[in-house]
Amino acid sequence: MEKAKVLLMSHSHSEDIETKLHVLPHQSDSSSPSFYECFTIQGLHIQTLEPGHLLCTWKVPARLTDASGTLQPGAIANIVDDVGAAASLSDGQPKKVSVDMNISYLSIAKVNDEIEINARVLGHKGGFSMTHVELRNKATGKLVAEGRHSLYSRWASKL
Numbered sequence: 001m002e003k004a005k006v007l008l009m010s011h012s013h014s015e016d017i018e019t020k021l022h023v024l025p026h027q028s029d030s031s032s033p034s035f036y037e038c039f040t041i042q043g044l045h046i047q048t049l050e051p052g053h054l055l056c057t058w059k060v061p062a063r064l065t066d067a068s069g070t071l072q073p074g075a076i077a078n079i080v081d082d083v084g085a086a087a088s089l090s091d092g093q094p095k096k097v098s099v100d101m102n103i104s105y106l107s108i109a110k111v112n113d114e115i116e117i118n119a120r121v122l123g124h125k126g127g128f129s130m131t132h133v134e135l136r137n138k139a140t141g142k143l144v145a146e147g148r149h150s151l152y153s154r155w156a157s158k159l
Contacts, residue, residue: 041078057138077103080103080149084101084147084149087120098149099151106146115137117133118136131149133149135147
């Protein structure tokens with residue numbers, strides 16, 4: 001579960017992070033998060049972390065909205081990816097890569113809306129894991145998006 005917490009830790013970047021775009025390329029063997037990983041999930045607060053379940057809150061930042069102040073679908077997809085992966089880690093699984101995501105966009109979220117993100121592991125089979133992630137407007141209770149997320153990692157050899 002500690003790996004899941006580390007993956008989603010709030011980052012101490014300032015709110016104007018997009019103005020500091022002089023970013024070195026991310027090294028794949030690095031344990032530090034990349035600029036991209038921090039850009040979307042900055043400000044995420046973990047409410048509940050238990051094996052196979054993660055509950056977070058997050059306020060929609062202006063940097064991830066369009067001209068009308070609506071949260072962009074790509075940001076939602078990134079949240080489903082990162083929080084779903086963290087839920088898999090919380091269940092004691094090794095770090096995995098995303099192989100499939102299916103997201104239903106059901107309503108909009110506006111800048112400064114507080115979003116509740118609920119991620120659950122549906123199961124594991126072989127090297128595959130499946131998670132379900134819901135984003136819900138905390139004030140209205142409306143479901144903003146629902147994502148189904150598949151991850152994969154090769155099994156360690158038994159030889």
